[in-house]
Amino acid sequence: MTQNNTALITGASSGIGRELAIQFADGGNDVVLVARSEDKLRELATEIESQFGQRATVITKDLSRPESVDQLCDELTHKSLTVDTLVNNAGFGALGKFAELSADRQTDMVMVNVVALTRLTRRLLPSMLQQNRGGVLNVGSIAAYQAGPNMAVYYATKAYVLSFTEGLREELSGTSLHVTCLEPGPTESGFGEDSGMGKLEMFSSTTMTAKAVARAGYEGYMKNEDVVIPGWKNRLMVTSAGFLPRIATRKLVGKMQSA
Template sequence: MSETSLSTSAAKRALITGASAGIGRELARIFAADGWSLVLVARRAELLAELAAELKAKHGTDATVIAADLGTRAGVDTVIRTVQERGLDLDALVNNAGYGLAGPFAELDAEKQLGMIDLNVTALTALTRAFLPGMIARRHGAVLNVASTAGMQPGPLMAVYYATKAYVVSFSEALTEEVRGTGVTVTALCPGYTETEFAARAAEHHRPRLFSGPMGKGDAREVALVGYRAMKKGTRLVIPGGMNKLAAWSVPFTPRGVLLKIVRRMNESA
């Protein structure tokens, strides 16, 4: 696949959501090392400020910090308004912020499950709608959406999380076709289980067997690097790790009833 317009642009700016921890923080480090200016978004302002200082010291990075709760419409609007008011044209939008919750749908807190949809689906869609038109008008840019291998099939005992990631995969792949020929690309990054703060938040009530690593554990930096490289090439969808690729590849060949039982088993408490 050919390199995108990103590889020829000198001054580049990316907005990364969920940059205060995990995969998002590693993405920020990788973008910064490659000379990008950054807009860092998450709720924990102090962690974003620390990261901005680290990147400034190491790479001279120009980083703007926006502390916002993307689980709320007001938080999403703050991000959009701040970027527009400061004239921060984006060459890349990285929709990474997200969380999961493990346990039976009927027992997990209703608000927390709806909040997952607000963050993983609504905020990602709203930010893409806000910034994609400018990229298309400039005929230049990339969207990197952090989905998951969870988006490849239904996930009993993490039902809402898997469904949000199925949305991200479907939405991202549809957009790749819509933006074809515009100079803009869209990439879905689909990690498998990766060691970050994700598991602690997801397993508040119920710790899935999957989190003990039977399918292997991804390293946040390696996952981020795979995503960054795929975005720069304009790859439609990328799955880091051989086991994860194999598992995703087998989904269409596995009878749905069998698949549901396998995934349920992975999501049961160990």
């Protein structure tokens, strides 16, 4: 009996993660859905099982908790689940000055966007290497390419995601594993309202759908592309930023993000 490929998607309860879970299920993968909102995950699991006939397992976790990744891995072992593809998508942001935003929210952001992503990758990579198949799709942001005044921690976490993914990709270049960083720009999801960015002109005037972003990410991962930036406007923004000195891009972003 051949075992189905299994993709674990963090932040699968909403937005881009939800759509990525659907893409992977549509592509013939069983899925493990991880986030805090159990009801939303169960609803998605039912939809995936009836629409695509793939197994969908729900694991509820708060990834800002330091013990959450090890608990998640214990649950995978307990359920005899081997993960082939890890999609590190869970993440959030917060618009505001570093000194004014709460310390807890900003350190939780580092825990979810950086620490959980790193630990989960480290915990799940050995079995991928052993089987020499599968890989990692990390969800970063076009925020990775410059500093972000009035959202300094979020931009820094996404710079980490890009740098980590590129470094890991190079380390694994002699294997069959795929390693891809999906770098969305403004996207219709819960992120805009939750972070406060949704009210900014720079955000609301250029949004893409979560489905289109997820489709580009899934296809790029399947082709083992290193970086996927969905949408020509986002690609233009990143390319232009590359021509400007960092002091200029951060001043520009600071101006656009001043409420």
